[in-house]
Amino acid sequence: MNSFIKQKILLEETLSDQLRTKRKKQGISLKEVASELKINVQYLEAMENNQLEKLPTGVYSKNFLKKYALFLNIDTKNFDNLLDGDDVSYQKKLRKNLFSKKIPEKHYFLCIPKIIKNIIIILIVLSFLVYLGFFINNIISPPKLFISYPEKDLTTDKKFIEITGITEQEVQIYINEDLVLVDVYGSFSKRISLKEGLNLISITAQKKYSKKNEIIRKILVN
Template sequence: MKQSDILTAMITVGEVLKKQRKELGKTVEQVALDTKIQPRFITYIESNDFEKFDSPIYAQGFIKIYAKYLELNEDRILALYRRSVPNDNQKNSLNRETQIVKHRNISISPKLIAIAFSILFLLGILGYIGFQIYQFQNPPTITIQSPENGQTVSEKEISVTGSVDSNSVLFVNDQPIEISPEGNFNYSIKLNPGVNIITVLAKKNNSTQESVETIKVTYDVPDTEEVKENEEPIEKQVNTVRLETVNSSVWVQFNVDQVNKLSQIVQSGEVYEYEVENQFSLTTGISTSTKLYFNDEEIPITQGGSSIGSITCEIVNNNQINCE
């Protein structure tokens, strides 16, 4: 359906966006992954429940991103939104006129002073509550002191150290980690040869707000064994599996030899390569934006009824694979 037809047929901006999303075969969860808009905000927009946004500016920003993602005319969608909400300028004008009329009848008295102090006290309480709500809604801050992103180490085991807001719950590679009363943490992790992805996630208690930091650490295995004189080294095929993302960001879960290497949103253009001995598996939110290679040969990714794709491969005869 053309954009003009949709805008004519619909009444509210939420109905226009919801109708277009369904015609494109997109789910709320898929839109959230692609646009980085939380699912609850998408639901608020489609339900025309704009009062749940902290500010009309936030609502307009999300609507603009959503309309662009659905390939709708952003200006026309925003115009439809403005027509569907009250005119704040008219409200402010009426309020100012009312205040002027009331001001003419006000005289300073002890009772008025007491009322003023009561109002100031109430405003102070409301301000404190508002600040606490603001703190509650803000995602926690994560500071990773070591290791550094992109660092190469020769030790099999390293310590992940840093700090986070003290009222947070912390996970390192999906494992819950204890933090000190000051918010400091120290967690030892064993590395696999090659590139290792370490994901640090923090959530505030009783809140959906979360922060994620991802660092890459390369474990360079030291060569501690020398080939004995006059002894031929046994050659063994080294197999590699490579993951690439193109066109758009995509959520992936990638396991190599039953070890989870990735479980996150990967930005377009990023490349991850690992050595593999026995088997590997991949689940991707957008199969057309994900490329998988075994020893530099591309492997087709099986796609289900939606854009989600998955594949599991086992290595046979040292360098052959059997995928399903």
């Protein structure tokens, strides 16, 4: 009766249990096994602890197990039966490692040296700041303003003068603080009455948030 119980327990014992038990009975350390079989200690521990997911994928898992079993004089005739035994979790782990062809995801960005990643981040930040600088400068810069007539200061005996010029679109033009209509092409004109003596005519162009661009024309009336 006792021999039957021992035999049943032995059959139900997993290969991992047998590897661990045999090695300890023979008084061999994992380092000694690793040195003899040229197998990493971590893989030996994984085989003894039924952690087959830690073994290399493919046929290496089965080869490592068989090599270790032969080294400890474990009968390999029933090797496949032991692998396909009653321990379902053991079987699933082994099959997952033997037949898995999943390619590990490669996070290439994480593989880049830290200094290169920092340089890339700095360049991105600098590019953004440069773009932001140009954008803000474009908003606050004074708009272009060209006075067609009079092109410069002049002397006249007329009582009126036609001020004409060109500016950018969406710009407000003020002549002597009076708002002047600007057409879709940026052209504007306004008839100004003159008084005897020196007349100062201020032409100002400004966008919504920009600085002012002001031109002064001096008109002397005789």
